[in-house]
Amino acid sequence: MSARSGRWRSGMESRRKILEAARTRFASDGYDKATVRAIAADAGVDPSMISYFFGGKDKLFAAALQAPGSPREPVTALLAHGSAGVGAELVRRFLQLWDATTSLEPILALTMSAGSHGPSAQMLREFIDREFTAQIAERIDGPDRAMRAALITAQLMGLAIARYGMRVAPVASADHDDIVVWAGPIVQSLLDGETFQSARKDLAPG
Amino acid sequence: MSARSGRWRSGMESRRKILEAARTRFASDGYDKATVRAIAADAGVDPSMISYFFGGKDKLFAAALQAPGSPREPVTALLAHGSAGVGAELVRRFLQLWDATTSLEPILALTMSAGSHGPSAQMLREFIDREFTAQIAERIDGPDRAMRAALITAQLMGLAIARYGMRVAPVASADHDDIVVWAGPIVQSLLDGETFQSARKDLAPG
DNA sequence: GACATACTTCAACGCCTGTTGGAGAAAATG
DNA sequence: CATTTTCTCCAACAGGCGTTGAAGTATGTC
Secondary structure, three states, X not given: OOOOOOOOOOHHHHHHHHHHHHHHHHHHHHHHHOOHHHHHHHHOOOOHHHHHHHOOHHHHHHHHOOOOOOOHHHHHXXXXXXXXXXXXXXXXXXXXXXXXOOOOOOOHHHHHHHOOOOHHXXXXXXXXXXXXXXXXHHOOOOOOHHHHHHHHHHHHHHHHHHXXXXXXXXXXXXXXXXXXXXXHHHHHHHHHOOOOOOOOOOOOOO | XXXXXXXXXXXXXXXXXXXXXXXXXXXXXXXXXXXXXXXXXXXXXXXXXXXXXXXXXXXXXXXXXXXXOOOHHHXXXXXXXXXXXXXXXXXXXXXXXXXXXXXXXXXXXXXXXXXXXXXXXXXXXXXXXHHHHHXXXXXXXXXXXXXXXXXXXXXXXXXXXXXXXOOOOOOOOOOHHHHHHHHHHHHHHHHHOOOOOOOOOOOOOO
């Protein structure tokens, strides 16, 4: 009957290696360019194993988007004790997250390759909204909460794409601090719900 | 010899139709998904004409990135008379630009599909840097000019991707004003070079 | 040992990609 | 009219894609 308790043979290990390779490949190459053959090669298995274990590339993608250390926990932990002064820290952790790991959640290249249609687009959209934007929106106050949370997401997505995707100078090569100095207060302003109009003098155009 | 003065036959018109179709397709589908066959079908010509006229898909992409009303002019015109109070207007025009035209410069989908490598990535990187980021950097003052200009680019890229690419709610459906209210002051702060640290009290993390 | 189950390998399928070469037609030139 | 030049269509190529099915192998159970 069903796989009993202990692993029957190497099945579960192959499945795990595929999943790991898929996350890395999806994250670095995007959905389309991350070919089944490349993922299988990274995992050291035959390409057909992917259809065997997961039922197809799209199913594998969905599986790769499920389990891993999602950004939900860092976000909730960071915003648990209020949102004051947290903007800079959010940007900093965001940068550390990207710089530290090679097999992050497949967000960047996915964002860049999923496009607005196709099999991966909707899954990715729901994933980011559920695991990130909604988590922020739940933990801030003031007007336009959803809008501000979405703009924070947009801000960080733009930052990630500029730095890690398109390698726009000097964002791509700058130290974390040099970016946090500018981006931190921006995120903070969106968290606080202040447009800075009150704190600024010369906003109105001449 | 060379094509004399008047068009010899229908060559130039086919070439023009291909270029127009290419811009639209590249912008909506990205470099990879915009197939030569699809572009040719849109233009009403045979796929082989693309290689005939342009010498290949990558050359066509380069040509599509060249001529059109580049964002350089709007940017220079906007920043010609100082940068004070221009942030909101820059965001507003940016949104209008995207909403108005269907065949904009192939930036969004290109950004999303070019990835960080490949034939289109470097061309796109140079294009955005030359036509947009550098134009801003030349027209602002204060510390970290290049960084701030790049962050404005990142800000707008993130906005475009969130609104037009991934269709993140509510950014995707909001009126221009609702976005400008939040994003305008952010861009303005980057233009002015103020981190608002002076105007703010609780920036430092706990 | 005999059987069944789970995994692996291999080869091939059909589809789509960008590109090429040759045949043919139309316009300009002599 | 004859020739050259420019453009168009058609067919095919080699290469990559995701997926499938059959054969084979190792592990488990009886």
